Amino acid sequence: MKLTEAKNQFVSSWGALGTHWGINRTMAQIHALLLVSTNPLTQDDVMEQLSISRGNVNMNIRELISWHLVERVIIAGERKEYFIAEKDIWKVATQIMKERKKRELDPMLKLLTQLENVEGDKKDKEVKQFVEMMGSIKTLGKNVNKVLEGVAKAEEKWFVGTLLKVLK
Amino acid sequence: MKLTEAKNQFVSSWGALGTHWGINRTMAQIHALLLVSTNPLTQDDVMEQLSISRGNVNMNIRELISWHLVERVIIAGERKEYFIAEKDIWKVATQIMKERKKRELDPMLKLLTQLENVEGDKKDKEVKQFVEMMGSIKTLGKNVNKVLEGVAKAEEKWFVGTLLKVLK
DNA sequence: CCGATCTTTCAATTAGTTTTGAAACTTATG
DNA sequence: CATAAGTTTCAAAACTAATTGAAAGATCGG
Known part of the structure; x- marks a missing residue:
């Protein structure tokens, strides 16, 4: 299996698992995506990679932040907000x-x-x-x-x- | 709070909790009902007490049995099947x-x-x-x-x- | 303080899950 | 073996939860 394929597999399986745990699929997927991303991602990155709407990304990232699983990071010289997952x-x-x-x-x-x-x-x-x-x-x-x-x-x-x- | 009211409260809250745990509301409610019932109940008892359909009761009891949380009991001289929950x-x-x-x-x-x-x-x-x-x-x-x-x-x-x- | 860029909100819609109920099936009984 | 009593199944309907997208709200740089 190639890396890209493996990452996709991880993201979608993690999402499916989340379903059994009272965590909604998308929230779990976003978390998984951020977990295996080397770099911080923007909302647009997440939208694109998971093919979901802006509103959906926004709400779920906020939820992840409230769980302290994800945090906002500001990159110097950039207007956009970036997000990273706790990797430990x-x-x-x-x-x-x-x-x-x-x-x-x-x-x-x-x-x-x-x-x-x-x-x-x-x-x-x-x-x-x-x-x-x-x-x-x-x-x-x-x-x-x-x-x-x-x-x-x-x-x-x-x-x-x-x-x-x-x-x- | 009266006993009947307390039992109802328990059944409905247990159901609501179940929802957050990937267990469907009705399954959790039936389990709760059997947990606080002194006697074994029939499908009809459950139907009546929770106001749900026969099919629904049947499916969810079967699921509870597959989780080994509920078991069928036969009462001598009775045609119907009775159900009890593990109380420990x-x-x-x-x-x-x-x-x-x-x-x-x-x-x-x-x-x-x-x-x-x-x-x-x-x-x-x-x-x-x-x-x-x-x-x-x-x-x-x-x-x-x-x-x-x-x-x-x-x-x-x-x-x-x-x-x-x-x-x- | 203006326009540009980015974020947030939320009502309407869509997708997913649960429930119903009637029919099919199974089993006990006279 | 016929019938009644009870159980199971499953397609359709009802309900619940997730998602969209457009509009409103922030925030920044100049």
Whole structure:
């Protein structure tokens, strides 16, 4: 496979994968494109290479920036804005973890806490089972939360060295 | 909040959450409904409680069964099939992990391995960077794989006890 | 402060996904 | 084996999400 073909393959597969992860296809594709680009790209470059509209590129790049996966760079003497992706994959991964934790896990825990406080006799079997279910989901969520926080703070070396050893 | 209301809230929020996770709303809702149901339910029960069509219930229950999150139970003397959800949340979580690993991570690693073998001079800067990027994503993916395998095999107690301690 | 260049917004459209419902199929029962 | 009870399938319809593109908004240099 030639380099150009391989890059295209990567971009489109990455996009397809993103779909399963609540990330829209185009956002994932733009990210992939920037990941494998040696140089910063402009919005026009992205438009052209992925054959998508200006508005679409703009919205998705902004989203990527809000995830801290992409940043704007100014090139001296150029009017246009350029964009680059964070190339350190460990940083990319921990960044995504942090965002998803904030957007999904935290709200879920909040909900479960509310639902645990359902009215009614705790001796009633129905009520008891419900409260227990909310509690056990919440406990799991909190533990996952701690793991994610731990990993997010950790260095890649520590992850590979210590954590993987503990996990056999 | 009353029990019935709390259950409804749980079912609908769980559905909304599912949406961000590549799981369709109805599948997540059915799962939630079965999770908080004291008794096994029939397809008709689910149809009624969630106001959705027979076909929809059938397809999504089948999908849940293929994820090993729900199982069919036969009740002696009854013609109809009943369904129950796995209530042990740790098992639910590890089961979901296993499925997603199989459906998403494994294919991704396969792709990266192919792309690493791109043609061209490894001294060429473009080629070199691409190969390195594929390699580092692959390494990360393999490590995540190991973590998931470790956690999937582990008991919940071990997870809470040992892993959380290591992570501080 | 003017015009040129570039970026952002958003209503309308298009594409993609989910849901329905009726028909086909399967299985239990008298 | 005929019929009733239950399950599955799938094409069409409904719904949801992504995309476009044109217009409005910024920003820069002179």
